[in-house]
Amino acid sequence: MTRKTRIRAAVVTATALAAVGTVTVGIGAAGTEERPSKKQIAALFDGWNAALKTGDPEKVADRYAKDAVLLPTVSNKVRTDRAGIVDYFEHFLENKPVGTKVETRINILDGNSAIDTGVYQFALTDHDTGEKSTVTARYTYEYEKRGGEWKIVNHHSSAMPEG
DSSP states (O other): OOOOHHHHHHHHHHHHHHTOOOOOOOOHHHTOOOOOHHHHHHHHHHHHHHHHHHOOHHHHTTTEEEEEEETTTTSSOBSHHHHHHHHHHHHHHGGGOOEEEEEEEEEEEETTEEEEEEEEEEEEEEETOOOOEEEEEEEEEEEETTTTEEEEEEEEEEEOOOO
């Protein structure tokens, strides 16, 4: 085999390995990757939404990793630490938000990470006037399993630009 043929074979092999995703993370006791189901990842939103309903910003912040990044729906400020995340939710929770998913796509990346992205709506009640409103937003939650617990490591939410 010539040098040129060996290089071509190595490139083809590397390309094929990358295409089938042979890198394995999170090996389970039986030697196979323990991947969460899409239903398990979807339930993480339900837990986050339940934390919102408590009205306690600390409980909501507990859903986030220590180094999480939050790009929130109704604030222009990027939140990159627990204090910032708590601060955002102190104000957001005043409007008694209740989230409902409209459309969702879940990608399981490996046994320890997943992405949930789509569109959700928040029913809000103005804390001063009692007026009810709905905000529709795009969202992305990136989850990682850390210390046996699923945590939000990145959360982006932005109101729909067309209404």
